Amino acid sequence: QVQLKESGPGLVAPSQSLSITCTVSGFSLTSYGVSWVRQPPGKGLEWLGVIWGDGSTNYHSALISRLSISKDNSKSQVFLKLNSLQTDDTATYYCAKGAYYGNYIDYWGQGTTLTVSS
Amino acid sequence: DIVLTQSPASLAVSLGQRATISCRASQSVSTSSYSYMHWYQQKPGQPPKLLIKYASNLESGVPARFSGSGSGTDFTLNIHPVEEEDTATYYCQHSWEIPPWTFGGGTKLEIK
Numbered sequence: 001q002v003q004l005k006e007s008g009p010g011l012v013a014p015s016q017s018l019s020i021t022c023t024v025s026g027f028s029l030t031s032y033g034v035s036w037v038r039q040p041p042g043k044g045l046e047w048l049g050v051i052w053g054d055g056s057t058n059y060h061s062a063l064i065s066r067l068s069i070s071k072d073n074s075k076s077q078v079f080l081k082l083n084s085l086q087t088d089d090t091a092t093y094y095c096a097k098g099a100y101y102g103n104y105i106d107y108w109g110q111g112t113t114l115t116v117s118s
Numbered sequence: 119d120i121v122l123t124q125s126p127a128s129l130a131v132s133l134g135q136r137a138t139i140s141c142r143a144s145q146s147v148s149t150s151s152y153s154y155m156h157w158y159q160q161k162p163g164q165p166p167k168l169l170i171k172y173a174s175n176l177e178s179g180v181p182a183r184f185s186g187s188g189s190g191t192d193f194t195l196n197i198h199p200v201e202e203e204d205t206a207t208y209y210c211q212h213s214w215e216i217p218p219w220t221f222g223g224g225t226k227l228e229i230k
Contacts, residue, residue, distance in 0.1 A: 035219075045158075045166065045209055045221040058217035061119060094165055102172060103213035104156040108165035 002026035004034075004095050004109035011115050012085055020112055022078040022095030029053065029071055033098035034078045035105060036069060038091040046091075050098065051078060085116045120144050122210055124222035132230045136198040139225045141188075141210035148173075148189045154214045155193045157186055160224075161206045169208075170195065202229050 008020040022034065036048040049059040051069045059067050063082070071078040078095055092111040099106045121144040131137040147154045153173035158166035168177045170186040173193055185196045197204055210222040 037221075044207075044224040045160075045211075047211070047217070047219050047221060050217055050219075060218045096165075099171070102152070102154065102156075103219065104154075104168065104171045104211070105158075105166075106168055106171075106177075108167070111165055 002097060002107045004097060004107060006093060006095055006109045006112035008093065008112040008114055010113065011117065013118050014085055014087060014116055016085055018080070018082040018085055018089070018114060020080045020093055020095075020114075022080070022109060024076045024078065024095075024097070027097060029073045029076060029078065032100060033103065034071070035096045035098055036080050037094045037096055037105075037108075039094070039111075040088070040091040048080070048093075050103075087116050090114060090116045119218050120147065120212055120214060120220055122212060122220055122222035124208075124210060124225050126225060127223065128226040128228070130228040130230050131197075131200050133202065134199040136196060137200050137204070137227055139195040139208050139210075139227075141193045141195070141222050143191045143193070143212060145214075146190045147212045147214040153189045153193070154212055155186075155188065156211050156213065157184075157195045158209045158211065159204075159206045160209065166209060197227070200227075200229055205229050 003025045033052045035050040066083045068081040094111045095109045096105040097107040123142045155173045157170040160166040174186045
C-alpha cells in the first residue's frame with residue numbers, strides 16, 4: 001500500500017537550513033508527483049512545492065528563493081531544503097503524493113514537526 | 119496565484135442536520151469537462167484526508183453523507199446528516215494548471 005514518511009531534525013536555529021526527507025513506498029517516484037505542504041501550529045495548510053516524476057519542480061512564489069525540492073528515485077526518497085529559517089517557518093511539514101490525473105493529493109505522510117528557535 | 123476564500127471560518131451544526139461550507143476562487147478553476155477543486159478533512163493531530171475530488175466526486179471509502187458541488191469560481195461542500203465523527207477542519211484546494219495549488223483558509227466544524 002502507499003505510504004509516505006517524513007523525517008526531520010525537529011529543532012533548528014534561526015538563519016540555519018532545514019532538510020527533511022520523505023521516504024515513500026507503494027508507488028514509483030518516476031510516475032507520480034510529490035508535494036510538500038506545511039501547517040503552522042493552529043493554522044491552515046500552505047502548499048510549498050511539487051517535484052514531478054521527471055524531476056522538474058514548481059515552488060510557492062513566496063518561498064522560491066529559499067526552497068529546494070529534489071529526489072532520489074532509486075531510494076524512493078524526496079528531499080525538502082529550506083534556507084535562512086525564520087521563526088514563522090515553525091510548522092508541521094507534510095509530504096504528499098499527487099494523483100496521476102488532476103494533481104489532487106490522494107495520500108499524505110504523518111508529518112514532521114519543525115521548531116525554529118534559538 | 120489563485121486565492122481560495124472559504125466561509126464560514128467556523129460553524130456549529132446540530133447532530134443530524136446539514137453543514138454547508140463554501141469555497142470561492144479568485145479565478146475559474148473549471149473547464150467544460152472538469153473542475154479542479156478538491157476537499158479535505160483534517161482531524162486534530164492527523165494529516166488531511168481527501169474527501170472529494172474534481173468538485174463533486176466522492177473519494178473511495180468516504181461516506182455518502184459528504185457531497186460537493188460547484189463550478190467556475192464557486193464551490194460547496196455539504197455534509198448531511200452530520201455525525202459526531204465529522205468534527206474536523208475542512209479545506210478546499212485547487213489544482214488548476216500550473217502551481218502553486220493553494221488551499222483555502224479552512225472551516226472548523228463543531229457538532230452540537
